[in-house]
Amino acid sequence: MNYSKKIRIFLSAIIIMSVIPLSSCINNNGNSEPISKTEYMLGTICTITVYDNKSETVIDNSIDKAFARIKEIENKMSVNKSGTEVDAVANAAGKNFVKVSDDTFYVLKKGKYYSGQSSGSFDITIGPLVKLWGIGTDHARVPSQQEIDEKKSLVNYKDLLLDEKDKKAMLTKPGMSLDLGGIAKGYSADEAARILKENGVEHAIVNLGGNVLTINDNPDGNPWTVGIQDPFKSRGSVVGTIDVTNKTVVTSGIYERYFEKNGKKYHHILNPFTGYPMDNNLASVTLVTNVSIDADAMTKNIFYLGLDKGAEYVKKVPGLSAIFITKNKEVYVTESLKNDFQITNSSFKLIHDIK
Incomplete structure (x- = not known):
């Protein structure tokens, strides 16, 4: 499958992913149209959008270099390709x-x-x-x-x-194999952002199938507004929004990949100890921090820990914030995000106290 396509979109457009950039802005130089390109890589839809007031050629080249770097990583680490x-x-x-x-x-x-x-x-x-x-x-x-x-x-x-x-x-044992799907996407986001910055990009969003990384603030000087996926609906349905600047926002949830058998849903986040999908009170965990590879790896552990122990873990990591969504549609937000997160879906209830 190849979703390679260059598109121009207005800044009010929604990029439909696990975590959804929602910012709408016009930069100080009056350019209201970002340049966005989408590729199918790492087993997911990847979009890079640049909001700078520069020539289309310059921005295109920057995005192409970032995607080339992602492809390089994919060719080395993907479990969906042979010869890696x-x-x-x-x-x-x-x-x-x-x-x-x-x-x-x-x-x-x-x-x-x-x-x-x-x-x-x-x-x-x-x-x-x-x-x-x-x-x-x-x-x-x-x-x-x-x-x-x-x-x-x-x-x-x-x-x-x-x-x-x-x-x-x-x-060490015959039959063992690696799966870097829980961490390579974060590394790819970090590397794509590095390439963009090295090529002079000042305002951008890297969105690798729900691993969102924002470069600086948006062109009008305000934070980016990112929508948090409703874990019970198809991609693009939002529970609430969060404002971020120069941060990565990474979500793991039961909606990403799953199948149903005899009325039971089996999602892709496996518990290494039981061999079955993780089963607790959480529907999704979203982490906000500075480095995407770290957030990518930590979401799985925090999901495993559940709400209370997961929140305790988050509190001990400097610069880490979290949003927990439970299966009964309660939303818990760590202290550092309470002023930046807003519920926009009335079917969810925001709970301010995490035990």
């Missing part, structure tokens, strides 16, 4: 170390750190379970308990060995 570095590590599982690029080694190192920091609730070696369930593919199914138990035995971040000196990686 992630594939090579899996093929050598239980046999030998594999030399990887600086990009892949950095993401593996970050991923192993957050896997350990979460005590394994976020685990980048979850590949065997992800492939078994096939959620988000045309062969999604509910595996047998025996199948789940077999694949669970292959999931353990401690069995990922990293050679810092030579930038090599090894999975």
Whole structure:
């Protein structure tokens, strides 16, 4: 599938993703039309929109360079492509170390750190379970308990060995595999923003399937307004809005990828300990912070922890804020966001106190 297309859109347009930029503005030089390009990468729809009053050619080139960088990362780390570095590590599982690029080694190192920091609730070696369930593919199914138990035995971040000196990686057990889908998208957003900034972009939104990263403020000097996805509706339905400047906004929720079997919904956020989709009182978690790769990894652990323990985790991380949406449509916002978040959907209730 190829969604490559250059489009001009007015600033009031809504980019329909898990987290939805909603800002409407006209820059100080009177240019009311941003330049936006959309590509299908990383298994999702990715959009980069630049709001600078510069020539179309200059902006086009900047966006193209950012997308080229995302494609480079995808070609190294995607589980949906063959011949990647992630594939090579899996093929050598239980046999030998594999030399990887600086990009892949950095993401593996970050991923192993957050896997350990979460005590394994976020685990980048979850590949065997992800492939078994096939959620988000045309062969999604509910595996047998025996199948789940077999694949669970292959999931353990401690069995990922990293050679810092030579930038090599090894999975110690045959049959193990990596899945960097819970962290590579954040790294891609950070890298796309870096490329844009290096090419002189001053006001932009990078939106990689719900990993939103804002560059500076919007052209009129105000924060960007970002809509938070309703986890019970199709993409584009909003629970509320948040104002951000130079921040990343990352959401994980039960609506992103799922299938139904015998009246039960099975979503893609798997629990490495049970082998089944995570099951608690949360429908989605949105994190707001400075670095997208960190937010990407932390959302899965915080989702696993649930509302109360998840909120405690957020409080301990400097510069991290969160929005929790429960299955009974209650919205909890951490203290640092209380002045920036607004409910816009009357079917949800904002609860100010997090225990």
